[in-house]
Amino acid sequence: MQxxxxxxxxxxxxxxxxxxxxxxxxxxxxxxxxxVLYDTLPxxxxxxxxxxxxxxxxxxxxxxxxxxxxxxxxxxxxIIARAYFTIVQFDTELNTWLQVSNxxxxxxxxxxxxxGFELANSTILKQYSGLDFTSQFNKTTNHDNQVVLQWDxxxxxxxxxxxxxxxxxxxxxxxxxxxxxxxxxxxxxxxIAPRTTF
Amino acid sequence: xxxxxxxxxxxxxxxxxxxxRFGNxxxxxxxxxxxLKYDTLPxxxxxxxxxxEGAAARNxxxxxxxxxxxxxxxxxxxVVExxxxxxxxxxxxDTLFGNPNPINFSPDGTLSMGELNFSIANSTVLxxxxxxxxxxxxxxxxxxxxDNVYLLDxxxxxxxxxxxxxxxxxxxxxxxxxxxxxxxxxxxxxxxxIAPRTTF
Numbered sequence: 224m225q226x227x228x229x230x231x232x233x234x235x236x237x238x239x240x241x242x243x244x245x246x247x248x249x250x251x252x253x254x255x256x257x258x259v260l261y262d263t264l265p266x267x268x269x270x271x272x273x274x275x276x277x278x279x280x281x282x283x284x285x286x287x288x289x290x291x292x293x294x295x296x297x298x299x300x301x302i303i304a305r306a307y308f309t310i311v312q313f314d315t316e317l318n319t320w321l322q323v324s325n326x327x328x329x330x331x332x333x334x335x336x337x338x339g340f341e342l343a344n345s346t347i348l349k350q351y352s353g354l355d356f357t358s359q360f361n362k363t364t365n366h367d368n369q370v371v372l373q374w375d376x377x378x379x380x381x382x383x384x385x386x387x388x389x390x391x392x393x394x395x396x397x398x399x400x401x402x403x404x405x406x407x408x409x410x411x412x413x414x415i416a417p418r419t420t421f
Numbered sequence: 422x423x424x425x426x427x428x429x430x431x432x433x434x435x436x437x438x439x440x441x442r443f444g445n446x447x448x449x450x451x452x453x454x455x456x457l458k459y460d461t462l463p464x465x466x467x468x469x470x471x472x473x474e475g476a477a478a479r480n481x482x483x484x485x486x487x488x489x490x491x492x493x494x495x496x497x498x499x500v501v502e503x504x505x506x507x508x509x510x511x512x513x514x515d516t517l518f519g520n521p522n523p524i525n526f527s528p529d530g531t532l533s534m535g536e537l538n539f540s541i542a543n544s545t546v547l548x549x550x551x552x553x554x555x556x557x558x559x560x561x562x563x564x565x566x567x568d569n570v571y572l573l574d575x576x577x578x579x580x581x582x583x584x585x586x587x588x589x590x591x592x593x594x595x596x597x598x599x600x601x602x603x604x605x606x607x608x609x610x611x612x613x614x615i616a617p618r619t620t621f
Contacts, residue, residue: 256546256577284534304561307558311534317595319531319595365568366565411574
């Protein structure tokens with residue numbers, strides 16, 4: 224059993240607090256929501272994946288950042304409470320997506336990696352071991368196959384600031400034909416609620 | 422099993438507060454309850470599934486929205502705390518629905534690549550939510566390898582008489598692979614049922 228004690232300072236409080244420091248005092252008036260962003264990059268043998276960078280060029284089902292790319296839109300904000308990696312693969316013969324897989328199910332060398340997160344040119348998460356994204360070494364896992372990592376400190380992404388997640392793997396990893404690595408980040412957030420007519 | 426202790430602002434508090442802002446101050450006097458709404462649509466090749474839209478035309482066992490359709494009745498509310506998707510099969514011979522399964526039991530990976538949007542009264546309250554996060558391996562709130570229920574970070578209140586729609590977007594798929602398969606979306610949480618406490 225896993226137990227969580229959440230203090231009186233909630234993720235919502237942190238969103239409002241951080242945005243207030245940026246002079247973005249309207250965040251508390253927006254629509255609270257669960258915000259999940261993902262980006263997918265090809266497993267083409269590269270040794271550094273820079274997720275969300277240039278994601279405005281990638282559409283459904285490769286990314287859901289839309290034209291905002293690696294910035295949140297005005298009035299939007301999110302707390303990165305959790306993250307996970309997935310392998311997705313397209314079958315060109317059947318012209319369909321195959322069932323998704325955990326990273327270690329395809330190539331366990333992909334988890335011998337380092338994860339980083341940059342926000343507005345500042346590193347806010349540094350050289351975090353990729354092994355923590357496997358169920359065996361994930362302190363927040365609830366069952367054998369769960370690979371969602373919940374962070375110790377929840378990071379806030381305010382609107383209009385560039386963010387990039389980096390995943391550094393070893394040189395020489397074999398490419399996976401029509402295979403892609405997907406990073407998903409999720410947590411509490413806000414989406415704009417203009418409360419007016421256009 | 423998983424236990425989460427949240428702060429003192431409960432879903433019931435949010436329910437009352439949101440309804441008060443709409444001038445619907447009577448909600449606190451209604452019968453508190455656990456409310457669950459579901460709607461089921463065929464996987465017939467369509468790549469956009471609008472759950473709850475037109476649900477008044479679907480009866481048991483496809484939907485439990487009744488004649489209210491995609492609105493809650495007067496005095497009824499729902500705080501959407503959890504969501505899940507279920508794949509259901511219709512037997513060709515007796516037309517009965519059965520064989521409920523999570524979406525990773527589908528013929529291919531199409532359902533895991535979807536995105537869900539939820540809107541209330543034409544305002545989006547949940548945006549581009551990937552269905553991948555519902556699978557037990559990637560679902561932070563899964564307590565077991567077969568737990569597909571996702572606990573939302575922010576509870577969403579559906580006040581009475583406002584239209585709500587959940588739109589699921591899927592990549593293109595072969596309808597023949599999904600023959601006789603239906604997809605059900607379930608939303609659930611605290612809520613209220615009308616308790617008139619008077620005679621008509």
